[in-house]
Amino acid sequence: MKKFKLSTFLLALAAPLAAAVVSIIISSLAVLATKKSPMDAYSTMWEFGTTSGSLMQMLNVATPYYIAAVAVAITFRAGLFNIGLEGQLRLGAMFGAYFGAMFVLPPVIHVVAIMVIAMTVGGLWASIAGYLKVKRGVSEVVSTIMLNLLAGGLSSYLLANHFADLTTASNNLSTKAIPASGQFPNLMPLLNKLGVEDQPGSGVYGMLVFAVALGFTFWFVINRTRFGFELRASGANPIAARVSGVNSKRMTLLALALSGAVGGLAGLPAVLGDTHAFNMGFRTGIGFTAIAVALLGRNSAVGMAISALLFGFLEVSSRSLELIDIAPETYVIMQGSILLSSVIAYEVVRRYKITLQSNELAKAVQA
Numbered sequence: 011m012k013k014f015k016l017s018t019f020l021l022a023l024a025a026p027l028a029a030a031v032v033s034i035i036i037s038s039l040a041v042l043a044t045k046k047s048p049m050d051a052y053s054t055m056w057e058f059g060t061t062s063g064s065l066m067q068m069l070n071v072a073t074p075y076y077i078a079a080v081a082v083a084i085t086f087r088a089g090l091f092n093i094g095l096e097g098q099l100r101l102g103a104m105f106g107a108y109f110g111a112m113f114v115l116p117p118v119i120h121v122v123a124i125m126v127i128a129m130t131v132g133g134l135w136a137s138i139a140g141y142l143k144v145k146r147g148v149s150e151v152v153s154t155i156m157l158n159l160l161a162g163g164l165s166s167y168l169l170a171n172h173f174a175d176l177t178t179a180s181n182n183l184s185t186k187a188i189p190a191s192g193q194f195p196n197l198m199p200l201l202n203k204l205g206v207e208d209q210p211g212s213g214v215y216g217m218l219v220f221a222v223a224l225g226f227t228f229w230f231v232i233n234r235t236r237f238g239f240e241l242r243a244s245g246a247n248p249i250a251a252r253v254s255g256v257n258s259k260r261m262t263l264l265a266l267a268l269s270g271a272v273g274g275l276a277g278l279p280a281v282l283g284d285t286h287a288f289n290m291g292f293r294t295g296i297g298f299t300a301i302a303v304a305l306l307g308r309n310s311a312v313g314m315a316i317s318a319l320l321f322g323f324l325e326v327s328s329r330s331l332e333l334i335d336i337a338p339e340t341y342v343i344m345q346g347s348i349l350l351s352s353v354i355a356y357e358v359v360r361r362y363k364i365t366l367q368s369n370e371l372a373k374a375v376q377a
Contacts, residue, residue, distance in 0.1 A: 025352070025359040026352070026355070029348065029351040029352040029356075032351035033344065033347040033348040033352075036343070036347035037340075037343060037344045040343045040344075040347075044336055046334065046335070051340070054331065054333060055324075055330055055331065056327070058326075058327050058330035058333075059330070063209035064326050066212040066214050067322075067326045069214050069215070069218055070213075070214065070218075070279065070280075070283075070322075071325050072318040072319050073215050073318075074099075074276045074277065074279050074280070074293075074296050074300075075296060075303050075321055076224075076225065076314060076315060077272065077276040077300075078273055078276035078299075078303075079303040079304040079307065079314045080272055080304075080311075081098075081269045081272035081300070082273075082301050082303075083228070083304045083309040083314065084241075084265055084268055085150075085265050085266060085269045086245075086304060087238075087241055087242050087245050088241050088245040088261060089244065090143075090150050090245070090262065090269075091150060091151050091154075092136060092139070092266060092269045092270070092273070093150075093154045093155055093298075093301065094135075094153075094157045094158050094270075094297070095269075095301070096294070096295070096296065096298055097135065097157050097159075097160070098131075098132040098135050098161070098274055099274060099296060099297055100162070100277060101131050101165055101274070102127075102128035102131045102132035102273070102276075103128060103292065104185070104277075104288045104292075105128065106128035106131070106274075107188060107287055107288035108173045108186075109124075110123065111185055111188045111192075111287070112186075114192075115192070116191065120189070121191075124188070124192055125275060125278065128275055128277070129275060130271070130274075131274055132270040132271050132272075132274020132275070134270070135157060135161065135270055136154070136267055136269055136270020136271070137266060137267045138153070139153040139157060140262060140264075140265075143263075143266070150266060173185050173288070182289050182290050183289060184287045184288065184290070185287045185289070186287065192282070193282055193286055194215065194216040194217050194278075194279075196215070196283060197215070197216055197218060198214060201214065215283035215284070216282075216283055217278060217279040217283060224272070224275075225311040225315060229310075229311040240256045241261055243256055244261040244265075276300070277293075277296070280292075302317075302321070303321055305353060308356070321345060324344055325341060328344075
């Protein structure tokens with residue numbers, strides 16, 4: 011059993027505490043620049059964000075963030091950077107909604123079929139970047155950014171010219187509604203049994219349960235399977251991995267394809283649980299925010315869950331800032347300051363740990 015070391019425990023707390031203090035200071039300065047009181051802003055956000063309706067919205071916002079963050083973390087563990095989640099989840103949601111509305115299956119099978127379609131589209135789209143990386147040496151950062159632009163244009167073209175249901179008199183182009191058998195049940199009936207009252211216009215996406223299961227699966231595969239070991243080994247040192255028998259090029263292609271497949275699911279919580287169709291109002295920015303969620307969560311299942319909830323809380327609670335004449339976009343500064351200060355704090359602590367270990371090793375050698 012490892013001996014408990016107070017210094018190690020304190021170092022583990024140092025990074026998040028330092029990041030929290032710095033981010034609060036930066037956010038306070040941003041609020042002060044608008045000639046408003048930071049304490050008023052924080053208290054208003056807390057009061058609004060802790061109501062039952064706001065907490066439900068927070069979970070709905072955090073669910074796609076978490077699914078997309080897991081997708082990003084897969085490539086991070088492989089030493090890659092999939093910045094194309096936005097396009098992958100958009101195409102996955104659109105094709106899943108379009109084809110899911112064309113047939114009726116038993117409830118569970120129908121939902122699974124839609125999810126498989128979304129995963130297939132997202133995985134294939136990300137595989138383009140994987141192929142270019144393995145066969146042509148093209149940076150996945152460059153290729154996924156370009157694929158994001160292509161995905162945006164392609165989805166708009168297909169929706170406007172082929173996928174939209176023109177029988178409905180609406181300016182908001184939309185695919186046909188997914189039948190009831192393909193809709194993911196809301197969690198409110200379960201929450202009602204637990205004593206949570208219904209809130210006007212609020213509910214909790216059923217895919218929250220899927221997100222929890224996905225997080226556990228991610229942890230198990232990465233930390234308890236041979237595939238996870240080879241993925242991490244390929245990311246840590248591709249040359250050493252190849253020497254030990256790991257096909258790093260194969261792992262690169264698999265990592266990007268798997269990341270795209272998981273990312274293709276990130277657009278489904280709202281499609282299956284709320285709109286039941288893909289339309290022009292489809293939420294944007296999920297893929298980019300998920301990168302911040304993964305970085306802040308240190309690519310761990312639990313860390314990303316906490317990070318996704320934090321970002322969800324900030325996004326929902328910041329809507330109350332308009333009540334005290336503060337632009338709700340202030341939360342973007344809060345998000346950015348949290349991410350920046352966390353990255354810097356973790357890096358400082360990591361280097362300090364290396365210095366301590368080097369000093370302890372030098373003392374042991376001299377002894």
